[in-house]
Amino acid sequence: MNASAVVLSLSDWWDLLTHFLGLSLMAVGGAITTTTDMHRFLVLDHAWLTDAQFNAAVAIAQAAPGPNVLFVGLMGWSLGLNSGGGLGQGLEAVWLGLMGLGLAMVGILLPSSLLTWLATRWATQNKERRAVRAFKLSLIPLVMGLLLATAWTLARGAGQSATAPVFWGLTVLSTWLVWRTRIHMLWLLGAGAAVGAFLSAWP
Amino acid sequence: MTQRPQSRSALFWAFTWLALQGFGGVLAVAQRVLVDERQWLTPEEFAEEWAAAQVLPGPNVVNLSIMLGERYFGWRGALCAFAGILSLPTVVAVLLASVYAQFANLPAVAGALQGMSAVAAGLVAATALKLAVAFKKHPLPLALNLGLLTAVFVGVAWWHQPLAWVLLPLAVLSYALTWRRLLP
Numbered sequence: 001m002n003a004s005a006v007v008l009s010l011s012d013w014w015d016l017l018t019h020f021l022g023l024s025l026m027a028v029g030g031a032i033t034t035t036t037d038m039h040r041f042l043v044l045d046h047a048w049l050t051d052a053q054f055n056a057a058v059a060i061a062q063a064a065p066g067p068n069v070l071f072v073g074l075m076g077w078s079l080g081l082n083s084g085g086g087l088g089q090g091l092e093a094v095w096l097g098l099m100g101l102g103l104a105m106v107g108i109l110l111p112s113s114l115l116t117w118l119a120t121r122w123a124t125q126n127k128e129r130r131a132v133r134a135f136k137l138s139l140i141p142l143v144m145g146l147l148l149a150t151a152w153t154l155a156r157g158a159g160q161s162a163t164a165p166v167f168w169g170l171t172v173l174s175t176w177l178v179w180r181t182r183i184h185m186l187w188l189l190g191a192g193a194a195v196g197a198f199l200s201a202w203p
Numbered sequence: 204m205t206q207r208p209q210s211r212s213a214l215f216w217a218f219t220w221l222a223l224q225g226f227g228g229v230l231a232v233a234q235r236v237l238v239d240e241r242q243w244l245t246p247e248e249f250a251e252e253w254a255a256a257q258v259l260p261g262p263n264v265v266n267l268s269i270m271l272g273e274r275y276f277g278w279r280g281a282l283c284a285f286a287g288i289l290s291l292p293t294v295v296a297v298l299l300a301s302v303y304a305q306f307a308n309l310p311a312v313a314g315a316l317q318g319m320s321a322v323a324a325g326l327v328a329a330t331a332l333k334l335a336v337a338f339k340k341h342p343l344p345l346a347l348n349l350g351l352l353t354a355v356f357v358g359v360a361w362w363h364q365p366l367a368w369v370l371l372p373l374a375v376l377s378y379a380l381t382w383r384r385l386l387p
Contacts, residue, residue, distance in 0.1 A: 024260065024261065025260045026260065027260050027261055027262070028258070028259075028260045028370075031261070031262050056300070056303060057300070059316075060296065060299055060300050060303050061296060062320070063226065063299070063316050063319065064226070064292070064295055064296040064299050065222060065223045065224060065225055065226050065292055065295060066222045066223065066225060066229065066288070066289075066291075066292025066293070066295065066296060067222065067225070067229055067262050067264045067265055067288060067289070067292065068262065069261075069262035069265060070289075070292060070293060070296045073293055073296065073297075074296055074297070074300050077297055077300065078300070087301065097297075101293070101297070105289075105293070108261075109261065109262075109265065111260075111261075112259065112260045112261025112262075112265075112266070113261060113265065113266070113269055113285065115259060115260065115261070116256070116259045116261060116265075116266040116269045116270065117269050117273060117278070117281055119255075119259060120269065120270045120273045120274070120281075121273060123255070124273070124274065130382065130385050130386075131382070133385060134378055134381045134382035134385050135255075135378060136251040136254060136255060137251070137341060137342060137343075137381050137385075138374065138377040138378040138380070138381035138382070139251070139254030139255065139257070139258060139374065139377070140250050140251065140254055140334075140337050140338070140341060140348070141338075141343070141347075141348040141349070141351035141352045141355075141377060142254070142351060142352070142355050142370060142373055142374060142377060143250060143253055143254040143257055143334075144250075144331045144334060144335065144352045144355075145351065145352040145353065145354065145355025145356040145359070146257065146355055146356075146359065146370075147230070147327055147328070147330060147331035147334075148327075148328060148331050148352070148356050148360070149355065149356050149359040149360035150230075150327050151324045151325070151327040151328035151331070152324070152356070152360040153360060154320050154321075154323055154324035154327065155321060155324035155325075157320060167317060167318065167321040168321070170318060170321040170322055170325065171321045171322070171324045171325045171328070172325065173325065174321075174322045174324075174325025174326060174329070175324075175325040175326075175328040175329045175332070176325075176329075177325075177329075178231065178325060178326055178329035178330075179329040179332045179333060182239070185224060185231065185232055185235065185326055186224060188322050188325070188326070189226050189319050189322050189323070191318075191322070192318035192319045192320075192321055192322030192323075193315035193316075193318050193319045194315070194318070195318045196314040196315045196316065196317045196318020196319065196321070197311040197312070197314045197315040197318065198311075198314070199314055199318075200310040200311055200313060200314025200317070201310060201311040201314065
């Protein structure tokens with residue numbers, strides 16, 4: 001597919017916004033849980049993005065600092081660039097990129113953020129109620145289970161090559177260091193990046 | 204004793220700062236900045252707020268920023284914290300995306316990403332260990348809490364079941380058990 005062939009009409013932009021508005025309230029557990037549907041909408045149904053662009057948006061947002069939901073913004077950005085003929089086309093493409101980014105982020109965040117805000121206000125006014133206290137407390141063991149599951153998934157993703165033991169070692173070591181010491185996390189991430197780069201450049 | 208943010212701009216910068224340090228997700232660093240450094244929340248409070256942020260739809264750190272902003276400064280605070288967690292990181296992500304294409308094929312870059320996600324896994328695991336103090340004052344006995352924790356872990360990480368299917372029944376069970384043990 002030639003990415004520069006993408007043309008979005010006004011109603012296409014509207015579709016983009018409304019589709020993401022609709023996904024927002026389904027994103028329980030984070031926006032990442034709706035990626036399958038985004039892939040269907042953006043790549044398969046409309047061909048606004050290529051597969052490679054879609055995957056790159058997810059990977060970059062994982063690697064970049066900040067909330068992972070930024071991958072949605074990056075999809076809007078590269079979709080806008082496509083419709084402007086690519087970054088090489090200069091300012092017009094950048095504006096379309098920014099428009100895609102803005103619409104995608106507003107869509108995915110607006111409904112869920114409003115709901116969170118309203119729920120917070122309600123819960124603050126009723127925090128002494130037995131039902132509210134029980135709700136919050138009852139979630140604690142579930143959240144810890146989810147955290148350990150996330151750690152497991154990340155560690156498995158990293159530790160699936162010939163050099164896997166090194167990466168598992170990195171995971172265990174950084175767990176212990178963050179738990180028991182006050183070492184800054186950026187040092188650990190930097191060290192992890194250095195070890196990984198060294199291993200793949202000089203295997 | 205916990206502190207509270209001095210101003211809305213302190214809130215904005217705290218969330219900007221924690222977002223910019225959060226590689227591969229912001230949770231681990233959120234715990235460190237909000238609980239260890241600024242002491243705006245106790246570990247127990249953090250676990251509760253985090254849990255609620257996780258169950259509501261939407262990205263959990265964005266939800267957390269809205270919840271804390273609202274708690275200290277009302278809707279203006281919620282907006283400031285929301286802006287903090289998203290503004291600068293969006294700029295950084297777009298810049299990264301713009302240079303990524305040129306270096307994506309270098310093996311060293313792929314390796315560095317792999318190393319960083321191995322470390323990120325450790326950061327998340329350590330966060331869970333630190334939050335375990337919340338079990339001390341919990342109305343449920345430790346064994347029950349650990350059972351619920353294990354059920355979530357196995358369902359999500361090993362059986363790869365959809366999140367909602369695992370969480371909904373276990374949340375109902377956990378809620379019923381906790382509710383019964385709380386004094387009215």
